Amino acid sequence: MQGSLKHIFTILFACCTFAQEQKEVNAPEHIKSIIFKGPTQDQFPVATLGQTISLEFDDLLANEQDYYYKITHCNYDWTPSQLLKSQYIKGIDNQRILDYENSYNTLQPYSNYKLKIPNTNVQLKVSGNYVLEIYNDSYELQFSRRFVIYSDLVGVGAVVKRSRDFKHLNEKQVVQINIQTGTTQIVNPKREVKIAIVQNHHWPSALYNIPPQYTVGKELIYKYDKETSFFGGNEFLNFDTKDLRSPSSVISHVEFKELYHHYLFTDRYRFKLPYTYFPDINGDFVVRTLQGSDQSREAEYTQIHFSLPYAEELALDNVYVYGKFNNYSLNEENKMFFNEDNGMMEAVIKLKQGFYNYKYVIERKDGLVELNTISGNFHFTENNYLVLVYYRKFGDLYDQIIGVGSTNSREISN
Numbered sequence: 203m204q205g206s207l208k209h210i211f212t213i214l215f216a217c218c219t220f221a222q223e224q225k226e227v228n229a230p231e232h233i234k235s236i237i238f239k240g241p242t243q244d245q246f247p248v249a250t251l252g253q254t255i256s257l258e259f260d261d262l263l264a265n266e267q268d269y270y271y272k273i274t275h276c277n278y279d280w281t282p283s284q285l286l287k288s289q290y291i292k293g294i295d296n297q298r299i300l301d302y303e304n305s306y307n308t309l310q311p312y313s314n315y316k317l318k319i320p321n322t323n324v325q326l327k328v329s330g331n332y333v334l335e336i337y338n339d340s341y342e343l344q345f346s347r348r349f350v351i352y353s354d355l356v357g358v359g360a361v362v363k364r365s366r367d368f369k370h371l372n373e374k375q376v377v378q379i380n381i382q383t384g385t386t387q388i389v390n391p392k393r394e395v396k397i398a399i400v401q402n403h404h405w406p407s408a409l410y411n412i413p414p415q416y417t418v419g420k421e422l423i424y425k426y427d428k429e430t431s432f433f434g435g436n437e438f439l440n441f442d443t444k445d446l447r448s449p450s451s452v453i454s455h456v457e458f459k460e461l462y463h464h465y466l467f468t469d470r471y472r473f474k475l476p477y478t479y480f481p482d483i484n485g486d487f488v489v490r491t492l493q494g495s496d497q498s499r500e501a502e503y504t505q506i507h508f509s510l511p512y513a514e515e516l517a518l519d520n521v522y523v524y525g526k527f528n529n530y531s532l533n534e535e536n537k538m539f540f541n542e543d544n545g546m547m548e549a550v551i552k553l554k555q556g557f558y559n560y561k562y563v564i565e566r567k568d569g570l571v572e573l574n575t576i577s578g579n580f581h582f583t584e585n586n587y588l589v590l591v592y593y594r595k596f597g598d599l600y601d602q603i604i605g606v607g608s609t610n611s612r613e614i615s616n
Contacts, residue, residue, distance in 0.1 A: 221281045224274060224333045226405065228531040229345035232262045234312075234503075235489060235554045236529065238334075238347045245486055245526055246403035247349035248588070248606060251326060255349055257317040257334065258498065260554065264311035268339040269299045271317060273324065276331040278396050278592045278601040279410070280348070283330065285600050292325040299336075303499055309461050310503035310552075329353045329603045330592075347529075348405060350590060350603060357382035358607025360589050362614045364581050366427050373579035375611050376431045377587050379424040381414075386604060388593070391422050396592040396601070401432045402484040402585055404530060407573070434585065434611070436472055436577040438482040438525070438559035443504055444490045446555065461552070462504040468546065469510050469562070473578030482559050484586055487527045489556040501555040510547045510562055512540060515575055519567060523549050525560040532565055585611045 229236060237258040240247035247255045261267060275283045275290040287295075301316040319334075320326060328351075335346040358381055365374035377399050388394055392413045400408045412429055414422040424430060441452045446462050449455055457463040494500025508523050521538040528536050528551075538547040564572045591605040 223280045224276050224282065224346070224348075225280070226333075226348055226529060227335075227343055227346040228529050228533065229259070231535055233259055233344060234262060234552070235260045235527075236345065236347070237489070238349070240349070244403055244586075246400075246588070247347075248590075249349075249351060250354060251329065251351055252320070255319045257319075257336075257347070258315065259336075259345075260305075260312040260314050262310065262312045262503070264304060264313050266302065266304070266313055269315060269344070270296055270337045270339075270341075271299060272296050272335045272337065273319070273326075274333045274335065275328070275600065276333060278331070278398075278594075280331055280333075283600040285328070290326065290328045290330075290600075292327050293323045295324050297323045306496070306499045307494070308500065308502050312503070314498045316498070326351055328600065330600055331603075350606075352590070352603035352606050354605065355386050355593075356384055356591060356605035358589050358591055358605045360587060360607045360609040362585075362587065362609055362611040364614055364616050365431055367431070370431070370433070370579075372581050373433055374431045375434050375581055375583075375585065375614060376427055377589070377609065378426070378430065379589055379607070381422040381424075381591055381605065383420045383422065386593070389595070391417055394593055394595055395422060396594075397424070398590045398592070399430060399432075400588045400590070403526075403588065404485065406530065407432070432585070432587075433574055433579045434581045434583040435574045435579055436477070436561075436583055437480055438485050438561050439469060440482060440557065440559050441466055441506070442557045443506070443553070443555045444557065445492045446502060446504065459505075462502065463507060464504055465507040466509070469508070471511075471513060471515070471576055473515075473574070473576065475578070477578075477580040477582050479582070479584065482584070483557075484584075485524075485526045485530075485559045485561070487525065487556055487558040489554050491555040493555075497556075503552050503554055506551050506553050506558075508538070508549045508551070508560075510538065510576070512545050512547055516547070516564060517566075520565040521547050521576075522563050522565065523551060523560050524563045524573075525558060527553060527558055527560070532563075532571070538562075581614065583611065587611070 240249035363376045491501040523536045538549040562576045589607040592601045593604045594601045
């Protein structure tokens with residue numbers, strides 16, 4: 203009996219030890235143009251139970267390989283929850299993606315895959331954080347993406363204020379939040395309720411573990427300054443390749459080789475320049491083409507040439523082209539290299555036709571990623587903020603999401 207108890211304790215200890223945060227895994231080079239969205243146009247799936255979440259991606263190997271999907275329910279901190287799969291899924295996952303077609307009349311062949319959740323095999327039963335994983339036919343993980351399912355049980359209001367921190371008065375934005383709990387019985391708000399604040403649908407910069415500052419009746423109020431503040435950054439740079447053959451205000455010229463090559467005008471360092479507003483889509487991208495009617499199968503892949511003058515701010519550290527098109531990853535494909543002939547930092551990235559936002563970021567030798575050293579920080583910058591409200595009452599096995607709110611800094615006030 204003593205040996206059995208020891209064995210059980212060992213198993214439980216191992217489970218706790220290896221319950222690691224489920225970070226998003228980025229795809230190999232042959233998988234591109236991953237589009238993952240819910241009911242809105244933003245590529246950040248947030249939906250209520252029963253609403254459709256859509257995944258689409260291209261495989262440049264174009265060999266009609268089999269891909270499978272798996273769904274994992276997670277806690278507030280993105281570690282796997284204690285729920286059994288049958289407790290959060292109705293049906294069976296680990297199914298093959300059946301909806302795929304090959305590209306049509308393109309220089310770069312590819313297979314386009316599509317998946318919708320819920321479907322005939324899988325329906326989700328509870329709210330919370332989820333991770334969708336895509337495997338190949340050798341059961342090797344290809345990539346994963348986070349998504350959020352919520353129940354609309356509480357009202358979530360949010361506004362953006364200018365920072366009162368004199369050190370960052372012109373650089374930061376502060377999100378202030380109020381939650382109306384309504385009929386939801388919350389006994390101990392500081393222990394049972396947690397929030398996450400996400401800027402521009404960018405998980406790496408999200409803020410967590412912020413308790414209510416105070417409560418008034420059934421209202422939870424978060425009127426912090428430093429605790430809920432974000433650097434404003436700057437508007438994203440952009441380009442549009444929907445017309446393969448046409449230069450534009452940001453595309454200097456187009457060349458045809460094995461594929462079309464689009465050469466962007468050299469970008470500037472904007473941290474010392476005055477803030478200038480021009481509309482962006484906050485780092486996102488949209489696939490589109492004028493050369494066909496089916497964006498998924500007829501859009502062409504082109505080589506995009508980026509350039510940035512070398513400057514002392516870069517030191518000898520790594521510089522990357524950064525955006526939703528590569529899920530904000532830092533990899534060899536979007537890393538810039540120094541061209542001794544012209545003194546430029548340059549990168550060439552293969553991307554599907556469309557409208558793209560991007561920026562340049564620096565990875566220092568100690569691993570610190572500086573998002574806004576090149577572009578600058580301005581409190582005027584237009585940013586989206588999403589507020590997720592989590593709730594776990596005493597005795598529950600998982601964190602449910604009971605409300606979602608959003609705001610934009612366009613109406614920032616002092």
